[in-house]
Amino acid sequence: MSANFPPLARRLDGLQSSAIRDLLKLTSRADIISLAGGLPDAELMPRDRIAVAADAALSERSRLQYTESPGWGPLREVLAARESERLGRAVPVDEIFVTHGSQQALSLLAEVLLDPGALVICEDPAYVGALQVFRAAGARIEAVPLDAEGMRLDVLRERLAAGARPAVVHTVSNFHNPGGVTLSPERRRELANLAEQYGFWIIEDDPYGELWFDRPSPAPVATYSPNVIRLSSASKILAPTLRAGWMIAPAQVCRAVELLKQGADLCGSALTQQITADLLADTDWLATHVDSVRRVYGTRAKALVDAVRSRFGDRVTSTDAAGGMFVWVDFTDGTDTTALLPSALDTGVAYVPGNAFAVSTDYAHSMRLCFTTSDEAVLIEAVDRLAKAHAAVGQV
Amino acid sequence: MSANFPPLARRLDGLQSSAIRDLLKLTSRADIISLAGGLPDAELMPRDRIAVAADAALSERSRLQYTESPGWGPLREVLAARESERLGRAVPVDEIFVTHGSQQALSLLAEVLLDPGALVICEDPAYVGALQVFRAAGARIEAVPLDAEGMRLDVLRERLAAGARPAVVHTVSNFHNPGGVTLSPERRRELANLAEQYGFWIIEDDPYGELWFDRPSPAPVATYSPNVIRLSSASKILAPTLRAGWMIAPAQVCRAVELLKQGADLCGSALTQQITADLLADTDWLATHVDSVRRVYGTRAKALVDAVRSRFGDRVTSTDAAGGMFVWVDFTDGTDTTALLPSALDTGVAYVPGNAFAVSTDYAHSMRLCFTTSDEAVLIEAVDRLAKAHAAVGQV
Structure with missing residues (x-):
């Protein structure tokens, strides 16, 4: 059919799916701890408050x-x-x-x-x-x-x-x-x-x-x-x-x-x-809710950054994670994060290589880690696995 | 600021709002019966069934x-x-x-x-x-x-x-x-x-x-x-x-x-x-629900078409309204529906002139009437008002 419909065929050639989205599809295996995602934690979302608000909204037909x-x-x-x-x-x-x-x-x-x-x-x-x-x-x-x-x-x-x-x-x-x-x-x-x-x-x-x-x-x-x-x-x-x-x-x-x-x-x-x-x-409810999200994410972020620094020492630099959902890590030892990824997936951890976000700078030695959806113990385990993968690649 | 930002200024010049939307803003006066809208009737929407479904959906955090x-x-x-x-x-x-x-x-x-x-x-x-x-x-x-x-x-x-x-x-x-x-x-x-x-x-x-x-x-x-x-x-x-x-x-x-x-x-x-x-x-619930919407709209459509035909006789032709939400009426007596509109608004009824939908044909003598949001008595009153406006314009 494409032959008849050149604009469609060209769009399909020209459009690129997000590399991160495609990667996420590969990392949904249950045995992989994914630090590759970019999602907030559904467990922290105010389900009950939303249900109350939904009921109230539906009391008005105009909604x-x-x-x-x-x-x-x-x-x-x-x-x-x-x-x-x-x-x-x-x-x-x-x-x-x-x-x-x-x-x-x-x-x-x-x-x-x-x-x-x-x-x-x-x-x-x-x-x-x-x-x-x-x-x-x-x-x-x-x-x-x-x-x-x-x-x-x-x-x-x-x-x-x-x-x-x-x-x-x-x-x-x-x-x-x-x-x-x-x-x-x-x-x-x-x-x-x-x-x-x-x-x-x-x-x-x-x-x-x-x-x-x-x-x-x-x-x-x-x-x-x-x-x-x-x-x-x-x-x-x-x-x-x-x-x-x-x-x-x-x-x-x-x-x-x-x-x-x-x-x-x-x-x-x-x-x-x-x-x-x-x-x-x-606003009172919201302040309490957002505070609790901050507290949980803050604890996770600190656990992740601490683990990265203690496992990798001066072979990496990492952002401090003062907020948000992500830590950015640069390897200082020449590790290529795209080359490391298959080994990381083998040891059961996923991340996004820096070059997925690169425009004109080379981020071959960088990676993005998301700390929102795993608790501290899991994040520490993830970094242990990453260290194992890193050691394995280092030995090749 | 526009001077600095030519694309924005050009977009604002070039983009046209929907004529119907702009008209709807004028016809929300409480004393006007609007046949100009294109909305389904909120009174017929399954609010309670939606509320039950919302509750069920929110029982799963992944939603x-x-x-x-x-x-x-x-x-x-x-x-x-x-x-x-x-x-x-x-x-x-x-x-x-x-x-x-x-x-x-x-x-x-x-x-x-x-x-x-x-x-x-x-x-x-x-x-x-x-x-x-x-x-x-x-x-x-x-x-x-x-x-x-x-x-x-x-x-x-x-x-x-x-x-x-x-x-x-x-x-x-x-x-x-x-x-x-x-x-x-x-x-x-x-x-x-x-x-x-x-x-x-x-x-x-x-x-x-x-x-x-x-x-x-x-x-x-x-x-x-x-x-x-x-x-x-x-x-x-x-x-x-x-x-x-x-x-x-x-x-x-x-x-x-x-x-x-x-x-x-x-x-x-x-x-x-x-x-x-x-x-x-x-599916059983849905069949019953859609049937009831059909019944109500069908009754309204028939009331509207009957009123149009009985008030205007051979001065109009009208579609039969076998379904959907709209009736299309053509005046055969030369009435210009854009010229008629101010008089119609004065008598308390609104419709959309045919030329709002025209691409290359002239629909100066046509209009779209929506029957979904008024009951039969109101629709008949609307057509009475329209006939009054039509007579008034005819006398000028």
């Missing part, structure tokens, strides 16, 4: 109907109040747009903000879900490497001075996926200044900002400039099944996204949006 | 997690069984893809099947949500008029013979929105034959097929050719809040759509998809 494209009104109001507090200014409701997870915001924004051939600057290593939509929009992608304080603005500044004119700079500002690091307050301010100086949009992609372990995340990049479109989500603090992401952006950006959302899928679900509003508005 | 991009497995199995029965062949699960309403299927298919400049043939009058996505994909749109038996295949055949080479032909096969008519069995077979002869895809968009009043809808176009991509939805028989649409298509089309869905929004909601699966699998 069964189509809802407005920018999101169910009361959810947008709750989000406006929440973001007003976070951003330190009164955020009006028409600057709030509810999306089907943050991923939909990225996808619609790529259509709104990018012409084919436009330059998008991402971080290296990058969130691959963002790369995918920017590439699909026909953008040219350049990457700026991360260091311990997030995106290296010295490199960005050089590129801009040399004539680079990005339409969009994308940053995962807190507890980077996959890099684990957080953009420092000084760099946030400077990035915002550069956006105004050179006239580009910043997409501040922030699904993990609430998941800090020791101290709150810095003020959002969006506090420093109206050129920032800020994305967040209920997936990591409540539950992905709600498919509730949101965007805080100038009203005209929201308006353009609304017109595209009508074509993309008309509207979200008033049921899951009311559940989300209900839980986010229950 | 809180991300789910697979092509849809929650058990829902795809229920749909495969359902469509196997409808299509008279064993439909494998990899030919079933769950979307966020049918609209998302249209949007993703436009990306998969169309190159910029590709020809798409729609019906005239057309479903505007389809026009919007085909236009956004850069397609050229041509329209083939409807008659009482659906798309005029004599016109399509002439166009093909004259050299037209569509990539896609889009048809709302049952109880057309807005045209009210159903594609006849003979034309279904012929359309399928033309698709194979000329090598185009048919998108058979079928949200209303279950809502027949007197006798079941004809066998789907998809029973006649593998070139048909069939779309359906739970929105009109269960509830829009479930945001559950589905596509039955060759596995390679589903695969291409899957890769795009990962970028568009990762996945749907396992919660709403399990609720949908639960209700669709409960």
Whole structure:
């Protein structure tokens, strides 16, 4: 049939599935401890509170109907109040747009903000879900490497001075996926200044900002400039099944996204949006709930990082895991993480090799470890297995 | 800010909101009986059954997690069984893809099947949500008029013979929105034959097929050719809040759509998809439920059509409303429905003028009436008001 339908055949050739998704399919074997995933822990999701909210939502028949494209009104109001507090200014409701997870915001924004051939600057290593939509929009992608304080603005500044004119700079500002690091307050301010100086949009992609372990995340990049479109989500603090992401952006950006959302899928679900509003508005309950998630993830993160450092010593450097879901580990002994993977799977542990997230830097000696879905003992066992695999490959 | 951001400014200039949506905003006044909407009746939606299913779904923590991009497995199995029965062949699960309403299927298919400049043939009058996505994909749109038996295949055949080479032909096969008519069995077979002869895809968009009043809808176009991509939805028989649409298509089309869905929004909601699966699998309950919706809508449709015919006599022709949600009325006395609208709103009734759905035919004398959300007495009152407005305009 393909011969008759050239666009379809070309799409199938041209589209690449996420390497991580494909890997995850291979690592669902019961005998493998997977540090390769990127999922929050379902055991920590507030099932009972969601059930109560679902019952309440269904008491109103209007929740069964189509809802407005920018999101169910009361959810947008709750989000406006929440973001007003976070951003330190009164955020009006028409600057709030509810999306089907943050991923939909990225996808619609790529259509709104990018012409084919436009330059998008991402971080290296990058969130691959963002790369995918920017590439699909026909953008040219350049990457700026991360260091311990997030995106290296010295490199960005050089590129801009040399004539680079990005339409969009994308940053995962807190507890980077996959890099684990957080953009420092000084760099946030400077990035915002550069956006105004050179006239580009910043997409501040922030699904993990609430998941800090020791101290709150810095003020959002969006506090420093109206050129920032800020994305967040209920997936990591409540539950992905709600498919509730949101965007805080100038009203005209929201308006353009609304017109595209009508074509993309008309509207979200008033049921899951009311559940989300209900839980986010229950601020005392929410504070206690998020605290407990922080505590559990923080303990797991520390166990994982401690185990990595004690087993591998100076053959690795690792991020501290101050929040979020991921640790980024660099081997300093020349270990190739793609070459190590089959041996690791043999010993019963999975991770994602660094090059799965690489844009233009070589991350052959790096890997991403996710600590959210295993308890401490299992994480320590996972690192033991990784050390065994590493030793085995070392002996070859 | 626009000056700095030319793509955004251009998008805002270029994108058009749905005329119907904008009109609906004006017609939500309490004193107006709106026949302009396109919503199913929330009073008929199975709220209690959905609440039971929601409780059951939430008993499993895994329903809180991300789910697979092509849809929650058990829902795809229920749909495969359902469509196997409808299509008279064993439909494998990899030919079933769950979307966020049918609209998302249209949007993703436009990306998969169309190159910029590709020809798409729609019906005239057309479903505007389809026009919007085909236009956004850069397609050229041509329209083939409807008659009482659906798309005029004599016109399509002439166009093909004259050299037209569509990539896609889009048809709302049952109880057309807005045209009210159903594609006849003979034309279904012929359309399928033309698709194979000329090598185009048919998108058979079928949200209303279950809502027949007197006798079941004809066998789907998809029973006649593998070139048909069939779309359906739970929105009109269960509830829009479930945001559950589905596509039955060759596995390679589903695969291409899957890769795009990962970028568009990762996945749907396992919660709403399990609720949908639960209700669709409960076949005895479902049959009773859908029967009751048919009965109510059928009674309303008949009341509306009878009132239109008795008030306007030979100054109008009207479809019979054998199913679905809409009646299409043509004035034979030269009444311009766009000119009539302000007067109609003054007397307290709203409808959508035919030209809101026009592609290349002039529907200045036509209008779409929706009968789903008012009872018989209200529908009769609405037509009385319409007759008053018509008389008032006639006197000017």
